[in-house]
Structures are given as structure tokens and as C-alpha cells.
Amino acid sequence: MNQLDQRPYFFDAGIRFTCRRCGACCTGAPGIVRVSAKETEAIAVHLGEPLSRVIETYLTVWEDGYRIKEADDGRCLFFGDGCRIYPVRPTQCRTFPFWFRNLRSEARWKAIQKECPGIGSGQFYSKADILTLLFDEIP
Numbered sequence: 001m002n003q004l005d006q007r008p009y010f011f012d013a014g015i016r017f018t019c020r021r022c023g024a025c026c027t028g029a030p031g032i033v034r035v036s037a038k039e040t041e042a043i044a045v046h047l048g049e050p051l052s053r054v055i056e057t058y059l060t061v062w063e064d065g066y067r068i069k070e071a072d073d074g075r076c077l078f079f080g081d082g083c084r085i086y087p088v089r090p091t092q093c094r095t096f097p098f099w100f101r102n103l104r105s106e107a108r109w110k111a112i113q114k115e116c117p118g119i120g121s122g123q124f125y126s127k128a129d130i131l132t133l134l135f136d137e138i139p
């Protein structure tokens with residue numbers, strides 16, 4: 001990561017972002033949201049539901065953990081009137097929009113910016129913060 005820190009990026013001056021909880025990234029087009037076994041346990045505790053029920057209702061096996069099931073319209077099953085698991089949301093959700101695929105070019109970032117109203121204001125993320133989140137998200 002030290003070597004990556006030295007390289008110039010379009011986000012060298014940092015980026016402001018605060019999630020508006022609009023749900024635009026949790027609904028619509030289908031996608032895969034990975035959930036680790038540890039994250040699954042935290043979700044069950046947060047919902048106050050047995051682990052087996054959470055797995056059966058909301059998740060399906062994916063790689064070495066799970067992925068969240070989606071409704072027919074692409075909505076995340078944990079998304080009701082807002083995210084029902086926000087404090088314990090999976091790493092993939094917690095690190096959005098600072099994903100490698102979004103940050104690999106400024107053009108890609110501008111496209112994501114149009115979809116996410118949380119980008120551009122709110123909490124300041126330095127280059128180091130962004131790189132840390134980026135590496136957190138990579139499985």
C-alpha cells in the first residue's frame with residue numbers, strides 16, 4: 001500500500017461523501033453483495049433473529065460465505081424503509097462508493113457520482129482514507 005500511496009490519483013485532494021440513505025445503490029439493477037460468516041452473525045444479532053433464519057431468509061451460499069438475496073425487482077432483501085442492517089452492513093456496502101471498480105478512472109467515478117447523491121458533500125475522506133477503504137473492499 002505504501003507504493004500505491006506515492007502514486008498520483010484523481011482523488012489526491014480527497015473526496016467528500018456522506019450516505020443519504022436514498023437506497024439508489026441497494027435497489028434497481030441486480031448485483032452481488034458478499035457477506036462473510038462473521039458479518040452474518042452480526043446481522044442476526046442486530047435483527048434479533050436466529051442465525052439459521054437470517055441465512056435461510058436473506059442469504060444464499062456464495063464462495064466462502066454468502067451473498068444477499070434480491071427481490072424480483074433487484075432490491076436488496078434487507079432494504080425496506082431504508083437499510084434495516086445499516087450499523088452492521090457488510091464490508092462491500094460499508095466501503096461503497098470507494099470501490100476499485102469505481103476509482104480506477106476519473107470517468108468511472110464521474111459516472112458513479114451521477115448515481116449516488118451522497119458524493120460531493122459531507123464527510124471528508126483523504127487519499128489515505130480512500131485507499132484503506134478500497135483495500136478493505138477487495139475480497
Ligand code: SF4
Pocket residue numbers: 018019020021022023024025026096097115116117118119
Ligand atoms: S446511492 Fe449513495 S447516498 Fe444513496 S444509499 Fe447508496 S451510498 Fe447512500
